[in-house]
Amino acid sequence: MEKDKCETVNIKSTQCPLCESQASESVKNQHWQDRREFFHCQNCDLIFVPSQYFSVADQDRARYSTHENNPDDPGYVQFLSQIFHPMDQSIPNWNSASRALDYGSGPNPVLVRLLLERGIPTDHYDLFFQPDRSLLQKNYPLVISTEVVEHFKNPRADWADLLSFVSSKGHLVVMTQLHQGLEHFEKWWYPKDFTHVTFYSEKTVRWIAARFGLEMLYIEKSVIVFAKSFS
16 A cells, blocks of 8 residues: 555544444544544444544634635625525425524525525524524424535534424425545545534445434435425
């Protein structure tokens, strides 16, 4: 194996924060020395950062505040709009939903505007920029979370919380970049963001669907659409 490729070694192990398996191995690479460490779960295929490397809330807020979520930026609008084709393909009449929630809306809730343009009243919640917990006491037929789940520091509990906002027979749409295996991980840009601590593959997403009793309607590139089939 080439030196600049990722590999797993058996020197350290830690419990996976998603599936709780002990079969997680440290991912070693010469370029990560003196930086964060990553672990790879052999069971659910999650790659995750151990808690000792987590940034604090003020650091996270400062990082998120640099995101240029400009509603007048055609590139950013196009980036967000990529969720609509998968929704058209997998959710019949989604644009007639009575109300939606943009979970993790960021400093500028552009997605809310895009949904309102499609006739869907939309609430938005963000831990730092719209921390209205009363919104999370509701259930929504449509919940959309873009570029959020990679920030989950306790993914097993965080996914359960996210799904608790989805009404029975409702839908959850998630956007996150999926890892393509350890051989591609080291040169991938996603881990270079220190607020990204949880990295999923298609196998991981299918594990989540099975664990939480979801029907996975769509998965391609960075968009996943789930149907919630339980009350």
